[in-house]
Amino acid sequence: MSTASVEKAAELRQSKRPRFSLGNPWSKPRFLVGFTWIYVLWSLLPVLLAIRFAFNEGRSRTALQGWSTKWFFGDSNFSVFGDPTLQDALTHSLVLAGIAMLIATPLGIMLAIGLQRWRGRGSGPANVVALLPLVTPELVFAVGLFLLFTTVLASIGLGTTAQAIGHVTFSMSFVVVIVRGRLVTIGPDVEEAAADLGAPPLAVIWRVLLPLLAPAIAASLLIVFALSIDDFVVSQYLASGSDTTTVPMRIYAQARAAPTPALNALATLMLAFTLIALGLAYVVFRFLSRGEKGGSAIEQIASIDSGGGR
Amino acid sequence: MTNRRIWGFFAAPGMGWLLVFFVVAFYAVVSVGFGNVNTLYQPIPYWNPLDWNFGYMIEAIQSVLPGGQTWPVVVRTAIYIGAAITLSLLIGYPVAYYASRHAGRWRGLVVVLLILPFWISYIMRMYAWTNLLAPDGYGSKLLSALSIDSLLSSVGLLDGTDWLGGQGITVILALVYGYVPFMILPLFASLDRIDQRVIEAARDLGAPPESAFRRVILPLSKPGILAGLVLVALPMAGDYYTQTLMSASPATSMIGNTINDYIQGGPEKPLGAAMTMLLSAVLLMFMLYYLRTLRREQGEVAA
Numbered sequence: 285m286s287t288a289s290v291e292k293a294a295e296l297r298q299s300k301r302p303r304f305s306l307g308n309p310w311s312k313p314r315f316l317v318g319f320t321w322i323y324v325l326w327s328l329l330p331v332l333l334a335i336r337f338a339f340n341e342g343r344s345r346t347a348l349q350g351w352s353t354k355w356f357f358g359d360s361n362f363s364v365f366g367d368p369t370l371q372d373a374l375t376h377s378l379v380l381a382g383i384a385m386l387i388a389t390p391l392g393i394m395l396a397i398g399l400q401r402w403r404g405r406g407s408g409p410a411n412v413v414a415l416l417p418l419v420t421p422e423l424v425f426a427v428g429l430f431l432l433f434t435t436v437l438a439s440i441g442l443g444t445t446a447q448a449i450g451h452v453t454f455s456m457s458f459v460v461v462i463v464r465g466r467l468v469t470i471g472p473d474v475e476e477a478a479a480d481l482g483a484p485p486l487a488v489i490w491r492v493l494l495p496l497l498a499p500a501i502a503a504s505l506l507i508v509f510a511l512s513i514d515d516f517v518v519s520q521y522l523a524s525g526s527d528t529t530t531v532p533m534r535i536y537a538q539a540r541a542a543p544t545p546a547l548n549a550l551a552t553l554m555l556a557f558t559l560i561a562l563g564l565a566y567v568v569f570r571f572l573s574r575g576e577k578g579g580s581a582i583e584q585i586a587s588i589d590s591g592g593g594r
Numbered sequence: 595m596t597n598r599r600i601w602g603f604f605a606a607p608g609m610g611w612l613l614v615f616f617v618v619a620f621y622a623v624v625s626v627g628f629g630n631v632n633t634l635y636q637p638i639p640y641w642n643p644l645d646w647n648f649g650y651m652i653e654a655i656q657s658v659l660p661g662g663q664t665w666p667v668v669v670r671t672a673i674y675i676g677a678a679i680t681l682s683l684l685i686g687y688p689v690a691y692y693a694s695r696h697a698g699r700w701r702g703l704v705v706v707l708l709i710l711p712f713w714i715s716y717i718m719r720m721y722a723w724t725n726l727l728a729p730d731g732y733g734s735k736l737l738s739a740l741s742i743d744s745l746l747s748s749v750g751l752l753d754g755t756d757w758l759g760g761q762g763i764t765v766i767l768a769l770v771y772g773y774v775p776f777m778i779l780p781l782f783a784s785l786d787r788i789d790q791r792v793i794e795a796a797r798d799l800g801a802p803p804e805s806a807f808r809r810v811i812l813p814l815s816k817p818g819i820l821a822g823l824v825l826v827a828l829p830m831a832g833d834y835y836t837q838t839l840m841s842a843s844p845a846t847s848m849i850g851n852t853i854n855d856y857i858q859g860g861p862e863k864p865l866g867a868a869m870t871m872l873l874s875a876v877l878l879m880f881m882l883y884y885l886r887t888l889r890r891e892q893g894e895v896a897a
Contacts, residue, residue: 333725
């Protein structure tokens with residue numbers, strides 16, 4: 285073997301060598317690319333298959349059997365729109381999410397504005413209380429509300445009202461985080477200008493601050509909706525019977541007790557509602573904050589849900 | 595500002611709501627845990643600390659200490675959470691690293707795909723796996739075709755081939771699947787903040803890639819790692835539904851299941867309340883740690 289060919293082989297080996305280069309900012313990180321896409325596949329494929337089973341022609345949720353929409357509305361006994369328990373769960377989830385959205389958002393906005401400006405005594409603990417629900421394990425939170433509504437607030441009792449109160453309580457903190465983030469971006473300049481020009485404080489809030497907060501308000505509304513519709517623990521602890529069953533509760537109850545693809549269809553519908561809400565939030569957020577600099581709207585909405593697993 | 599007090603009024607409704615339904619609700623746990631039961635085994639809370647009955651708390655503490663009835667559950671919970679957060683970090687770090695520093699023009703898409711699981715109901719994501727891991731499911735078949743089930747059986751991590759039949763490893767992997775997106779987000783945020791020039795400087799000064807990673811990137815991403823570990827460990831500590839869906843066997847039950855059984859199942863609600871208090875006491879440190887990092891980040895944005 286000539287020296288030239290040995291050199292050539294060495295050179296070839298050099299260039300073909302897979303470079304695991306976490307620290308080299310210029311080379312292509314093949315390992316990371318592969319790893320990430322395998323992760324994405326692993327994280328989403330099971331859900332996509334669960335959605336696919338909802339469109340099964342047969343009864344199986346473990347094997348593909350043709351295409352049909354009968355589990356959504358075709359079958360008169362077992363489909364989502366044929367089985368009253370499934371239909372009620374969907375309605376109840378949507379009603380709860382609607383109520384939570386309409387109460388948590390205004391309360392959260394006011395709380396965020398108040399906390400951002402309030403610098404007196406007690407503002408430190410108030411800040412902690414406003415954020416603590418984000419990190420409290422849902423079980424602790426749910427046990428607390430359950431015992432509250434079965435003892436001192438037994439007059440309210442368990443049921444839809446208690447569930448709505450629970451959803452408002454945990455989602456309000458998310459609104460506070462979103463709105464405060466926006467308040468920081470806006471800064472005090474515009475408000476100070478309005479005040480200097482003689483606007484009374486309430487007019488400053490109503491005519492200057494709220495319009496500027498519009499993207500955050502839109503994002504809050506729809507994110508509360510999504511959080512509420514996905515919630516399981518609080519809904520379960522505060523439920524009082526079959527008419528207060530939500531979609532996640534129905535899935536949980538039937539998952540291991542001979543479910544049909546109708547359960548997949550129910551889950552698919554719920555996911556569709558969540559994604560529509562998010563899509564709307566994104567579009568509205570983009571529209572209302574158009575022309576501004578800063579991170580992309582996707583990443584801003586993305587960074588919001590940093591709370592526990594719900 | 596002349597009207598400083600007005601901001602207090604703004605915060606009042608939301609604050610009042612949280613005081614009643616969060617602070618008082620937690621005090622209800624305390625009162626029931628230090629309370630008693632009536633003849634129908636319904637809890638009677640003792641709201642006045644002077645009346646407190648410490649019997650249930652003592653029983654709960656004895657139960658969770660070595661030799662107690664719940665001790666094995668405590669150990670199992672610690673092992674499951676330890677394994678699950680370690681795996682979550684090992685999976686989450688490379689993914690977050692790629693997404694934050696190397697994704698280039700794919701970055702928007704990658705970020706969306708990484709966030710998507712957040713918005714899919716946790717219960718639905720678990721339900722998807724019960725479809726796949728059923729004995730005739732595609733997941734079971736794939737794992738069997740790759741001989742992964744027999745491999746795990748031979749090292750004693752899997753008992754038989756029924757993934758949903760009370761297997762600890764299924765519960766751990768399900769926890770990883772459920773919570774790893776929550777790990778990726780803080781890692782992404784902290785890796786994203788590292789200045790590219792710092793890494794370039796390390797390389798220019800002769801650091802090989804591995805040591806640039808170990809001595810520059812890893813230390814700089816440490817806050818993100820810690821925040822991520824805490825963020826996924828907290829909900830896992832209160833999780834009972836993953837276990838129920840993926841195993842439902844008492845042999846794999848976690849502390850969340852114990853509390854859930856006491857509170858929702860039986861006549862021993864005060865004992866459940868006492869255990870909830872113990873769990874909260876253990877987790878409080880971690881919760882406050884995470885809140886501090888969260889607030890520091892918000893402070894940075896403000897500056």
